[in-house]
Amino acid sequence: MQNKRYRQVNDDNCGWTHLAGEMPAFPQLEGNRQVDWAIVGAGFTGLAAAYRIAELHPGDSIIVLDAEKAGQGASARNSGYIVDITLNDGGSSLADEQTQLAKSRLNMAGLKLLKNRVRHYDIDCDWDESGKLHCAADVRNIPKLKKFEGFLGRADLPHTVWQKEELAQRLGTDHYQYAVQTHKGVLVNPAALVKGLLENLPASVMLYERSPVLSIQSDGAHRLTTPGGELTADRVIVAVNALMPELGFKRDRVFPLTLTASLTRSLDEKEYQSIGQPEPWGVLSASSMGATVRLTNDRRILVRNTVEWWPGLAMGKAALEQRSKKNLLGLRKRFPDLQNLDIDYTWSGHVCISRNSKPVFEKTRDNVFLAGCYNAGGVAMGSLFGKLIVDYASGHESEQLEQVLGQEKPVFIPPRPLLDIGLKARLAWQRYQGRSEA
Ligand SMILES: Cc1cc2nc3c(=O)[nH]c(=O)nc-3n(C[C@H](O)[C@H](O)[C@H](O)COP(=O)(O)OP(=O)(O)OC[C@H]3O[C@@H](n4cnc5c(N)ncnc54)[C@H](O)[C@@H]3O)c2cc1C
Missing domain, CATH: 3.30.9.10 (D-Amino Acid Oxidase, subunit A, domain 2)
Structure with missing residues (x-):
């Protein structure tokens, strides 16, 4: 999985971030490190995963790497709706309605998780x-x-x-x-929420920002290369959402x-x-x-x-x-x-986005797990998926996990330039x- 160079994708103008006050600062990864768990991406998904590992595996070492300022991807930039149920799925048949209800139950579970955290840590996020x-x-x-x-x-x-x-x-x-x-x-205010989650990270979690993962090589353990150093991990959670294809994942499924x-x-x-x-x-x-x-x-x-x-x-x-x-x-x-x-x-x-609006939740190879692609609704869902992907990696079973594993997967999308033509026409x-x- 290769991403030879990383190009910064976020501007510095996010209004929510400016209003949320000073964000916590984290160092860049330098030199070589070895951990039990590596998490790539410090948005709602990656942070929920970090909290869950600390909870399930108190003795394990955990490093989260983010390419830019932690939490400053879509997680800080969204419109700030933690949704209970979505409209645009339709619901044109009984089966569609059941699917929509099942999705709503997952959203509500993610919302509850965030609510508990906001209350527990007294996070000021409007x-x-x-x-x-x-x-x-x-x-x-x-x-x-x-x-x-x-x-x-x-x-x-x-x-x-x-x-x-x-x-x-x-x-x-x-x-x-x-x-x-x-x-x-x-x-x-989503930036204030993500800021609160970053400020209260469990003690066993180390976070490095401005440390883009350029490649993940697997030969027994997994080696994650960043410009300043290398991280070797037993298990890897990839939570980079829209940047999955940039890192070489799901190029024929999501965009x-x-x-x-x-x-x-x-x-x-x-x-x-x-x-x-x-x-x-x-x-x-x-x-x-x-x-x-x-x-x-x-x-x-x-x-x-x-x-x-x-x-x-x-x-x-x-x-x-x-x-x-x-x-x-x-x-x-x-x-x-x-x-x-x-x-x-x-x-x-x-x-x-995926063509059929389905998320990514899977083991992509031994001890490398992917969660993302919430089709523009990932504050609650990402928080839940971050938790559940760790449960999956830990063999921790639940009805929710079974439901997520049983969901349809994203369907095939054509490669560029066909993708460009199709998307431009459809969006227009x-x-x-x-x-x-x-
Ligand atoms: C304008 C806008 C409005 C939205 N409105 C809503 C809304 O109201 N409600 C809702 O539920 N959802 C909304 N969304 C979607 C929602 O923000 C996302 O679904 C959610 O934030 C996904 O969280 P995530 O942690 O999976 O991804 P992200 O928040 O994108 O986090 C991924 C992280 O991975 C990092 N990363 C990427 N590549 C690498 C790499 N190679 N190495 C290391 N780190 C890497 C990024 O820097 C980023 O911090 C909106 C999105 C946008 C952009």
């Missing part, structure tokens, strides 16, 4: 249990939400339906026509997509009053290409409305500025009266279909 609203700006998308509502009713899952007028009052914008709110999801999000400055008192002083909220679009929008505790507005195939992964200043304008357009459409509300931060991040079509929700 934890907000007000749930999320699935909204349609375009009346043509209302039937999709009604179908979802029917499913939630049949499954006896708590939800609330919002009509246009009461929704406008709740949100402070009359942009949306209809919404279905689910009540078990949580909103957070990264690049998203950009913006966070405004805080609304001043007059602006806040002008939108009716609503409580914080989180809106997810009825369309997969629609905008995710949040009003945060400190009265900022988050807009994320771009999804694209950007094979270079890193986004330069000019590209980010262009995306910032798109985010601003999404903001102005929703809040035309907040003409002076500017954007403070715009950043990009990567999600890992989806963007066109979802344009009224962007």
Whole structure:
């Protein structure tokens, strides 16, 4: 497994990170080290794995390696929804509904795990249990939400339906026509959450950042090469999510997509009053290409409305500025009266996608395990998968593990340049279909 050079993929503009305060700093790996467990990637998946190893194997040595600043991949850059249930899976037959419910149970297990950790370590991450609203700006998308509502009713899952007028009052914008709110999801500042997890790592866990793994050679033990040193480990957990193909894993099964999000400055008192002083909220679009929008505790507005195939992964200043304008357009459409509300931060991040929306969870060779590819919903799921991949590597059985092992696997994707052509065409079509929700 080779990645001869590592190219930095993250910008330094993530608004959540700036607001979360100073992140803990970790050294770079230098020289040669030997451990029982190596974890590659310090996001929600890798960190959950580290906590679990420390819990199950108290005497074992554990090293986590991250290519960039720890936790600063998608885990800090996401929109901060710890989801209870997802809309876009559909649910067009009884079997689909059962699959969606099973996935929801896994999400709830991941959410519970995070909640326990937030409480136990008293992590300050703006934890907000007000749930999320699935909204349609375009009346043509209302039937999709009604179908979802029917499913939630049949499954006896708590939800609330919002009509246009009461929704406008709740949100402070009359942009949306209809919404279905689910009540078990949580909103957070994701960077503050990941910061809390990093600050409270168990004592047996050593973390090295800015230490990209360039290759993993296996001959009995496993040798992980980084620019500054080499790590030899008995067991390896690979938790690099969207960067799996870069490290040589799952190239014919998963691919990264690049998203950009913006966070405004805080609304001043007059602006806040002008939108009716609503409580914080989180809106997810009825369309997969629609905008995710949040009003945060400190009265900022988050807009994320771009999804694209950007094979270079890193986004330069000019590209980010262009995306910032798109985010601003999404903001102005929703809040035309907040003409002076500017954007403070715009950043990009990567999600890992498979063609059939299935995750990766497997032993890839003796004592090397992979977990990732949450198809843009990995805060709760990644936290659960990090724990379960360690259980799998340790022979620790559970019903949850069995469920995850029994899930369908990601299906084949064509190599580049066919992948480029297919993805560009598909995204362009989806963007066109979802344009009224962007
Ligand atoms: C803009 C955006 C919005 C999103 N919104 C949501 C949301 O609201 N809710 C939700 O549930 N999900 C959301 N997601 C998805 C979610 O953030 C991810 O699914 C989740 O963070 C995955 O966690 P992870 O630990 O598997 O991966 P990551 O957080 O990406 O962590 C992987 C780590 O591996 C490191 N790494 C990569 N290559 C190497 C290497 N060669 N050597 C060493 N380290 C390496 C990276 O630096 C990174 O820190 C969003 C994602 C984005 C980008």
